[in-house]
Amino acid sequence: MKADRDAIIRGQRTAEPASMQITRRLEFDAGHRIPNQASQCRHLHGHRYAIEITLSGEIITTEGAAGQGMVMDFAEVSAIARRHLVDAWDHAFLVHAGDRRIAEFLASIPGHKTVVLEQPPTAENLAIAAFRILDPAYRDKYGNNLRLERVRIYETPNCWADATRHEGGSMKPER
Numbered sequence: 001m002k003a004d005r006d007a008i009i010r011g012q013r014t015a016e017p018a019s020m021q022i023t024r025r026l027e028f029d030a031g032h033r034i035p036n037q038a039s040q041c042r043h044l045h046g047h048r049y050a051i052e053i054t055l056s057g058e059i060i061t062t063e064g065a066a067g068q069g070m071v072m073d074f075a076e077v078s079a080i081a082r083r084h085l086v087d088a089w090d091h092a093f094l095v096h097a098g099d100r101r102i103a104e105f106l107a108s109i110p111g112h113k114t115v116v117l118e119q120p121p122t123a124e125n126l127a128i129a130a131f132r133i134l135d136p137a138y139r140d141k142y143g144n145n146l147r148l149e150r151v152r153i154y155e156t157p158n159c160w161a162d163a164t165r166h167e168g169g170s171m172k173p174e175r
């Protein structure tokens, strides 16, 4: 039995993980409408959205470093997401630039918090937009190959869309 345990300690009986991923979830409220949709989402309304940010990287092993034992401190994952995206989208109205009637109406309200998007604000398009905004914000800050792997946007607890990085480095949307 002792030989078995020694083998486990030396790693002979255990599988090593190929990579490490961490995910931070944040929530925000926003309004939107999908102008061409036949059902409910064509009306002006809002959602309690959730965004899940998945990063990959090596665990920081530098003795005494603030992030030792982590890929990135979850508090910092959250702070970067807020600074670059969530603070701008929270309690904003997310409008497609092509939805001219609503876009012009919102622009006519002084100081209204509006986010104008190039595509209709579906969960898929929000995930793509969020990925593009956040990707440079998380790029390899600590020499541990940190990078954004996936952005998941929940429009409701039961409906979400994933924008996932391609092996080559760019990003592909998934549902």
Ligand SMILES: [Zn+2]
Pocket (backbone or CB within 6 Å): 032, 033, 041, 045, 046, 047
């Ligand atoms: Zn909706």
